[in-house]
Amino acid sequence: MIFIILGFLLYGVLYGNVKPETYDINVFEESDQTIVAPKNEEDKKKTKEKREKAAEEVEPVYVHNNEQLPNRIALVDSIFTLVKDVNKDSAPDDSENTEDTINETKKVPTLDEKLATLKKNLTANVKEDITKELSDEDLKSLLSLSQEELERVNIFIVSQLKTVMDEKVYEEELTDAKGKMEQYLKMSNFSEKVIQSMVSIGRLAVAPTEIYNEELTEEKRIAAMEAVEKEIILEGTIIVREGEMVTHEMYRQLELLGLLSDGGSLKIYLGLGIFVFVSIGAIYYHFYNWNLPEERKQNRLILLSLIFVISLILMKIVGLMNELELDKVGFLYPAALAGMLIRIMLNERVAMLLVMILAACGSIVFHYEISGAIDIEMAMYILFSGLAGVLFLSNRRQRSNILQAGLSVSAVNVLIIFFLIFLRGAQYSEVEYMYFVVYAFVSGISSAVLTIGFLPFFEAGFGILSAMRLVELSNPNHPLLKKILTETPGTYHHSVMVANLAESACEAIGANGLLARVGCYYHDVGKTRRPHFFIENQLNMENPHDRLLPETSRNIIISHATDGAEMLRKHKLPKEFIDIAEQHHGTSLLKFFYHKAKEQGKDVNEEEYRYPGPKPQTKEIAIISIADSVEAAVRSMKSPTAEEIKKLVNNIVKDRLQDGQFDECDLTLKELQVVKKTLCETLNGIFHSRIEYPENEEKENKHESSH
Missing domain, CATH: 1.10.3210 (Hypothetical protein af1432)
Structure with missing residues (x-):
């Protein structure tokens, strides 16, 4: 029951420090106050938009194909080779023109028959069916040419193809490249029909030399997206000013920050619950394993709980002083009080345990109106100050030593404060540095004074027989x-x-x-x-x-x-x-x-x-x-x-x-x-044996001792 009550008390004390301040506000309404971002928060929507935009701006990656031009030249050469072969096979053989055959009628293939043979040869065992791109008239025009003319046409097309494809040809620019090829070919002095055939073959031969690489492009897009920094709503950023109309974007940011009355997150309260569970669990574990009679154990637990609650109340009081707008006023908190009291009345182990829990509580209480955040600096300050109080009271049995320990704690406080300031690289004026020194000494001395003040009440109320009390008795x-x-x-x-x-x-x-x-x-x-x-x-x-x-x-x-x-x-x-x-x-x-x-x-x-x-x-x-x-x-x-x-x-x-x-x-x-x-x-x-002295020596010793 004591642990449950202590847990609820701890949750209640810290609840106000984790609960975010919310506002009842609607879109297109004028704000009655200036609302500032209480913490850093990532705007995931804007971050996503920026990354998508960065990905869209990435240029496609193309890889140059060195084999494309030789392959297309080979294609053109292959077409003309097949045309030449068809014409050659259909021509009469002069060696066979004897007197006996002169009178015989030799059958010569017609143009249509040669066309059929050519188309058959062009489509045999090929992946690319070029007959779909070349009309019958184009092929007939080539078949009507002599071998010499075919050679000239072939050479001319290849030369123009090299001119066009020596420049980078992208897939998106293929139509322009084909048009350029057509213009070059039309400038020849061949007949109109032959030029038309040349144009058809030239347009067929032109192909992209720059091939789109989807994998490399995607890698560049991913890299561009990762290079985009997260869109952060920085702590202290003004979301909406007093009298300003709330837009959809402002409302979205307020909702994102959890500042709307209906937008609170249960995660904050769940997180606080976990912290309370761990803290109370640590105390429970220690008391469960403490070899003491149950009655004394319960007595010690109530004492610990009372000191814990008093420390939390003092922490809240100092936290409220933040309204005075004094920088780092939390350093005034008597951080060594709880550790010193527990060290005197119980033992060092329990004192250190309580100091660690109070340091964690201080990181929540002294978050300076940043809900859901923790102040690591204050946690370190309370931890080291509290531990200093415990250590400086070790083996001290005089009540006057408490004040001496308080002075030592003050010195440690000064060192810790300057360590935190210098580590952050913060810039302060000489007056502010003096304030910090005063805070440190007030914290240490007040810890000692409060310890001396509380000690008699706790000793009498709980029957605690501390070392200092024993020395007094x-x-x-x-x-x-x-x-x-x-x-x-x-x-x-x-x-x-x-x-x-x-x-x-x-x-x-x-x-x-x-x-x-x-x-x-x-x-x-x-x-x-x-x-x-x-x-x-x-x-x-x-x-x-x-x-x-x-x-x-x-x-x-x-x-x-x-x-x-x-x-x-x-x-x-x-x-x-x-x-x-x-x-x-x-x-x-x-x-x-x-x-x-x-x-x-x-x-x-x-x-x-x-x-x-x-x-x-x-x-x-x-x-x-x-x-x-x-x-x-x-x-x-x-x-x-x-x-x-x-x-x-x-x-x-x-x-x-x-x-x-x-x-x-x-x-x-x-x-x-x-x-x-x-x-x-x-x-x-x-009762050691006394040395027997001779009579004269004994008298002499007695005489000396009498003086």
Whole structure:
């Protein structure tokens, strides 16, 4: 439900930034305002028209045919060769004119018979039937010529054919070329009939020398179309001016830009929906895999959502300042705020995730009235500024460091702004550059100030125990710590020693060492109610338990855990501290008083001599319980050696394991080995064997130390 609500909130906040501004306007109406193109948009119709026009203007590609003239000359020669052959075959043979045959009548072919033979020869095994182009009269005229005359006519036609076809002859100009051939042939001195035959053969022989190449022409047309640039309606172009009548072309452009009230595109809203889904999905994935109890996970999710929404609201407020017509006023946005808050209260990973999502949101919000567009510059600015805020707060445990981080973020903001300006090659005046520097510093400082302002409310409202809060609670001037120090100095010293042990052990296994340290300072605050009943506070006095019944002593000792939790609640300290006070003894047995009661012959139940618990629920509390017992046990030993310390630590951990004190926390056996090793190393450093000095040297050292 939280994710769904957060998704709807994100969609609602960004909806106004992606929704295009539309106009209710009709053709042939006067516009009541000047309408400007809010974005770059391709005019596909005009682009298509320009490309079609460019294709039409491409000249057809022709390829010269070198074989065309020789082929047409061969055609003419072939015609005359066949005519000559027919005439030759039909002529009488003088060698056969003997006296015996003179008187015999020899049959000579008629002209019609020669014509038939010629036409038959012209159409035999040929692809081009030239008899359709040459009339019978033309062929008869040639058949009536002598061999010498035929040769002259043949040579004349070929010469004129060469003259005509030596020039480029295109298919479209073929008729003109044939006419030119006819004119040349008519200028000869042959008879009219022969000239007519020559004209028919000459017109037949003329053919195009330049052949149209469709493939090359199409390639040139495609290249010409591709060379035409897209027709773009540029952002800022005035489509229609105030008072101007709207034409069909203007209306078409308005429709293309999605500026008409009935021309909105669902793609814009679908795109925003996808963005919201991806953003919320990323947050969901992180929380789904976050190893936290469900209650704490939900608490952290609500905190993250609240910071996210606050950041979006601030982003929208800064975005509205664009009405002031200040260039790049979006640089005022406190981009590092969300990252710094999440870094302090949760962790770096969640902080960086939120910064990236906010950077993407900023690219939509700060699009400067260009619907459907994103501002990459603002996305980069918010991203780097937010990441700088996260990184500069790493390992910082003082609240005063937030302001220092804000100054560092401001410096990064200046560098990012100038990087973006110089990369674009934009030209600005010195005053504008000063504005940008002011924007950068306002953004960084306001991020720090708002972080400091919001932090106490979030920490109190969500029970977040941040590192800075822990450091503040470790201040010895805190009322409870002063009470422990003044009323139970032995307990205070014991708590500090346990804190050192617990912190080093926690950090060795990746647990929260700072929480363990500060929690240890308060874990025995319940002893302040009856300080002298605890051995560390019994200096030069009789142990009061020697005079008390085991039951009474039991009640006093056990009550320090519940009394401490009650005092911590009264002072409104974090729940983590209350849990440490209640759980650091778990349900362990008060062995000394239990066995004392049994020795007195009383019928006792073991459960009556156990702490009420609960058992440790976290790794930190389990380690504190071990460190608490180990420190007290080692302190009671005289000159402990490393082997004795190791044996003692192993026995205490073994006893806790067998007693089931770690059954309700996620401390593993492997981690327990690391904890034992770390505790031994720390204890060896604290309770190292003292070097024995000779008596004179010892006195001298004491004398020097007194100074």
